[in-house]
Amino acid sequence: MATCIWIADTAAAGPEPPGRYTGGVQDLTAAFHLLFSGDPGMLGIVAVSLRVSLSAVALGAVLGLPLGAVLAVARFPGRRGVVVALNALMGLPPVLVGLLVYLLLSRAGPLGAWGLLFTPGAMILAQTILITPILAALSRQALEGLWEEYAEALASFGAGPLRAVPTLLWDGRFALLTVLLAGFGRAAAEVGAVMIVGGNIDGYTRVMTTAIALETSKGDLPLAIGLGLVLMTIVLAVNALAQWLRDVAQRRMG
């Protein structure tokens, strides 16, 4: 079993006793060396991370944004309950999602035949489940104000609520960019779900967060720090890019 690899690795190396750690500067230097030498192992880990989290954001967006828009527009009995439930699901613990997907995909589970467990596909599925409620809840919030403004005008044009959904998604596109960012941040930063369903297999399902956890417990701090820096840089760069896009667009669109 692939999960055992991680457990065995940890057991073999043993965690560094916290009191003996003294090599901060050397580790940092080594980390930068790793970063700028383009270490293929590290690049592979970064690539898997991006592939998994971006796929999860894309799938989550396809499901979550329309759901959020429908909730912003529709008025039906029980809507409040759905909204409260979605807001609660935003705080879903990743390990719980990991466990759920693990049970679904394990050989004896209902979706065991798919053979997805310990593949990037399983990690994408778990992260999608994790962030879809976040995307739906935040987009509902973002689009509700827009709907209040638009409702009468759209009704006057003869556009029903169903036709209003794509209109809101398009007209709210800049606010939704921030929503997508929140989803990406959550997906890229979580460890629990990808660890459980991906198994942290070297060169296959190892991502930045699981690698950092592993290398830290093994005592390979340069790699852990290097990966941590890359993770932070990616999240920062993505946020800066989105903020810049939003600013430019807002200046243009008024």
Next chain:
Amino acid sequence: MSAPPILPLRVSGLGFRAGGAAILAEVSLTIAAGPPMLILGPNGAGKSVLLRLLHGLLAPSTGHIAWAATGAQAAQAMVFQRPVLLRRSVAANLRYPLTLRGLPRAEQARRVAEALALVGLEGLAERPARALSGGEQQLLALARAAACRPQVLFLDEPCASLDPAATRRVEEIIGAIAARGCKIVMTTHDLAQARRLAGEIVLLHRGRVMEAGPAATLLATPRTPEAAAYLRGELLC
């Protein structure tokens, strides 16, 4: 366009209650093709609610609204006191309701150009609509409604937040739309504006029709003392 005429509109015993309070009661009137009808009255008289009921944005609590033809919604348009513009370009705003009505692209382009010319915003077609000035935004909202070539155009205090120059421009355009055979039904609390535009006047007070009729007669010889007081510029409460 050879859509069946939706006028005259017959309204009988129309009432609207919200939260236990009667906003409108026993409003009966007939709106026939012809010069603009202005609905006059102080704030809170129920003017906006009446327009929304007629346009179908609100459902009446009592009474009937009977158009002369079915499918009347598509033959109406409305401009709100504060223009609601989509976060898109000026041209895309004009196209939006035309796409909803299923017009072919060539016809849409023709109407967009015509609407831009009507309000004099030709140079701003590709500008984001929300970057326009307040007056230009209201002109765009007016152009967007006109592009639908409605038989009836509802205008809810379209000049309420405009300066005199912009108001004059909007009034000219309303006149041009009316001259094309579109029935204008417009609310205002500006008596002078009503004198300038109205062919017919409905005086609304506390949710009831105080007086209604041709503008010339009503303005010259009001029948009720309340109407006379209002027309003299006294404050009704």
